Amino acid sequence: MTILDIIRPDNPTLRKKAHRVTSFDKKFQKLVDDMIETLDDAPGVGLAAPQVAVSQRLILVRLQDDEESRKEFGEDAGKLFVLANPEIVKASKEMVEGIEGCLSIPGFVGLVDRHEKITVDGLDRNGKKIRVKASGWLARVFQHEIDHLDGRLYIDIAKDVWEPREEDEETPAE
Ligand code: NI
Numbered sequence: 001m002t003i004l005d006i007i008r009p010d011n012p013t014l015r016k017k018a019h020r021v022t023s024f025d026k027k028f029q030k031l032v033d034d035m036i037e038t039l040d041d042a043p044g045v046g047l048a049a050p051q052v053a054v055s056q057r058l059i060l061v062r063l064q065d066d067e068e069s070r071k072e073f074g075e076d077a078g079k080l081f082v083l084a085n086p087e088i089v090k091a092s093k094e095m096v097e098g099i100e101g102c103l104s105i106p107g108f109v110g111l112v113d114r115h116e117k118i119t120v121d122g123l124d125r126n127g128k129k130i131r132v133k134a135s136g137w138l139a140r141v142f143q144h145e146i147d148h149l150d151g152r153l154y155i156d157i158a159k160d161v162w163e164p165r166e167e168d169e170e171t172p173a174e
Pocket of ligand 1: 102144
């Protein structure tokens with residue numbers, strides 16, 4: 001496996017609408033494995049293929065596996081979600097405000113409104129249909145990653161963006 005370079009907003013691939021995944025071949029499997037290693041190395045809670053300069057609709061999500069996450073998300077804490085061609089098929093009217101950071105924009109965080117609950121349909125790494133129901137922080141990470149597939153960054157929609165100080169609570173990047 002290989003740790004891939006995470007690109008910054010100056011790379012145009014990060015701003016493009018990514019292509020649908022149509023092949024689940026060996027090359028795709030290697031991309032998934034490399035992205036898992038890259039996510040773990042970063043470390044982060046989410047990674048979208050355009051962030052490693054691959055214009056494909058593929059995202060990874062893995063929340064922190066700590067006590068607080070396990071209390072809130074049960075078995076979804078620490079679980080790795082791999083979704084190709086993810087689509088939000090249902091979203092709550094209720095929006096919640098929260099702090100996000102992005103692996104492509106190191107050193108900054110921002111305040112972003114997201115749907116409190118969403119349902120996401122997509123394909124797993126073998127091309128099999130899957131559906132994920134997410135709320136709270138998990139729903140937020142999915143929305144952030146899916147935005148990456150359309151070239152959208154949290155800084156485009158954030159109400160405020162700032163450089164956190166050392167004493168601030170750390171925001172996991174995605
Ligand atoms: Ni991001």
